[in-house]
Amino acid sequence: MPLDAMATGLIETLTAALMMAVGLLPESLAAPFEYRFMQRALLTAVLVGATCGLLSCFVVLKRWSLLGDAISHAVLPGVAIAYLLGWPFFVGAFVTGALTSLGIGAIERHTRIKSDAAMGLMFTAAFALGIVIISKITTSTHLMHILFGNVLGVQAGALLLTLLASLVAVLTIWLAYRPLLLYTFDPQQAQALGFNVGAIHYGLILLLTLTIVASLETVGIILVVAMLVTPGATAHLLTDRFGTMLAISVAVGVVSAVAGLVISVQLDVASGGAIVLVASGLFLIALLAGPRHGLVARYWRRWRFNRPAS
Amino acid sequence: MEQRPTADRLPALEARGLYAAYHQEPVLEDVSLSLPQGEWTAIVGPNGGGKSSLLGVVIGSLSPLRGELKILGQTPQVQRQRGRIAFMAQQERMEWDFPISVRDTVMTGRFGMMRHDPLWRRLLPRRWANPAHRRAVEEALADVDMIDLADRPIGALSGGQKKRVMLARALAQQAPILLLDEPLAGVDPPSEALIMATLERQRRAGRTIIMVTHDLPGARQHADQVLLINRTVVGMGAPEAMLSDSMLARLAVASTRTADEERRVAA
DSSP: OHHHHHHHHHHHHHHHHHHHHHTTSOHHHHGGGGSHHHHHHHHHHHHHHHHHHHHHHHHHHTTOHHHHHHHHHHHHHHHHHHHHHTOOHHHHHHHHHHHHHHHHHHHHHHSSOOHHHHHHHHHHHHHHHHHHHHHTOSOOHHHHHHHHOOGGGOOHHHHHHHHHHHHHHHHHHHHTHHHHHHHHHOHHHHHHTTOOHHHHHHHHHHHHHHHHHHHHHHHHHHHHHHHHHHHHHHHHHHOSOHHHHHHHHHHHHHHHHHHHHHHHHHHTOOHHHHHHHHHHHHHHHHHHHOTTTSHHHHHHHHHHHHSOOO | OOOOTTGGGSOSEEEEEEEEEETTEEEEEEEEEEEOTTOEEEEEOOTTSSHHHHHHHHHTSSOOSEEEEEETTBOHHHHHHTTOEEEEOOGGGSOTTSSOBHHHHHHGGGHHHHTTSOHHHHHSOGGGSOHHHHHHHHHHHHHTTOGGGTTSBGGGSOHHHHHHHHHHHHHHTTOSEEEEEOTTTTOOHHHHHHHHHHHHHHHHTTOEEEEEOSOHHHHHHHOSEEEEEESEEEEEEOHHHHTSHHHHHHHHHHHHHHHHHHHHHHO
């Protein structure tokens, strides 16, 4: 299969490039990466961090945090059903995730229920269905990985899916940069300029679903929303340019994923939790020390403003 | 110009028997009107009287239930995609925290036109974009006197400055038709004078201006004609005739009368 060979080749090349970067690290940190599974985990972490960071800007600016949480929980029944049928888990995950986001939109548009209630309603129902199905499955170790994530156990298939999702996300955002920017900034203006806002809206939601599904094995259902909120929120505190925000957000996502992976190996703690804690730490630093929107800068300005003229 | 000879005489906006509802509440009832090209029309009416809804049908945020609306002889959707309609919204619904500079905000007005650029230009960063876009943006910024603040984030502007940026974004489109939804709401006097002077220049350049407004003195002074609307067309004509006390009184009672009529129909 030429496609298979291409994908393997691409993964090999990316891994080799990453290992060159790892070679710059001190010996004690670099040593674990001699193992094949560690290299796979590292590449997955970088891809997940970058893709989530990219989407995170749209999630934060469109106030879609709860929607991200909803979609990530709604993939659980899909994973469980796919497991029962012997399908690849991401097929089921993508289907139930996408169905739930469509269901939320339908409830919002056709009833008097507001969007946050529609989300809360749909995703808890889907998550409950997933829990019920899983409770009937005897061996559920793999499904526990989906809940909490384990980047160290990522298999080649999952890595390939993550790579594919990253490529789709990067290509889509590159090709549709202006429509996506305008839709996020001012949907009414996008409509007045003749853009198909419905297609942009659902395209962005599908991209979000794909990103969530691709991140499941790394950070898990419960914590994936952190990777979709924290990098973007951190970047929003540090810049007033959208392009720069995308870049910072990707950097925060990648740094948290890689640092979290290293910490989880060194201290032998859960990788998903470690990744999210690093991201939260970066957010805290930006919140305190951000040059314009940080708390220290803000209080400094206020203090200078209130200081009696001397 | 390779336009059809009739193109000049087509109305800028023409509605026939237009009905529309918002949240099951009728907002436009049997609206028929025709606005000529190259003139300044002020749309006046009470709140909830369908002024913004009429603009909503043009920009596509509201679909009519019945009747039709044509812009320069074509459906609004066709003209939106051709970039013939520039729209300046009321600013309350904007996301002012968005990380974007004044200049880039005005540039978003060109995004519609950029769809017609060759693919390679669209895939490259802005630096290699068609220079016509940049020129239009700089001209628009100069028109509203915002060149000095062009690199500021939009969140750092005052209310009047924000309105000027929104106007600049509409101007940057260089569209033949300018739709403005209350361009003077919440604006300080200096910005107000600047906005009106800018619109005067646009009219002299041959553009059609359609402006929803509560500012009756401004409408008297600048508009070529006034459209009185309260769910349906109450009157249309010269500002002196339309903004007389008797016409304004009729505008105020029009809503209660339609409500009465509805009750009669329902009974």
